Amino acid sequence: MFIQLNDRVFINLAKITRTKIDHVEDGIRVRFYEGKDQVAKSHRFEDVKAAQKWLKKILKGA
DSSP: OEEESSSSOEEEGGGOOEEEEEEETTEEEEEEEETTEEEEEOOOBSSHHHHHHHHHHHHHTO
16 A cells, blocks of 8 residues: 655555654654665654654554
């Protein structure tokens, strides 16, 4: 099943093996992996709670 991350990116949830909420130099992002390879990342969040809420919303819509 495909979900839309933003206006330009769709990912296939059937191939996603893990997600990770990660602190990066410009803020907090959700990263999506197929095996060991990162295939997509989300927009920037201010805190982990906002990232978790967004990820739950995305996965619930799937």
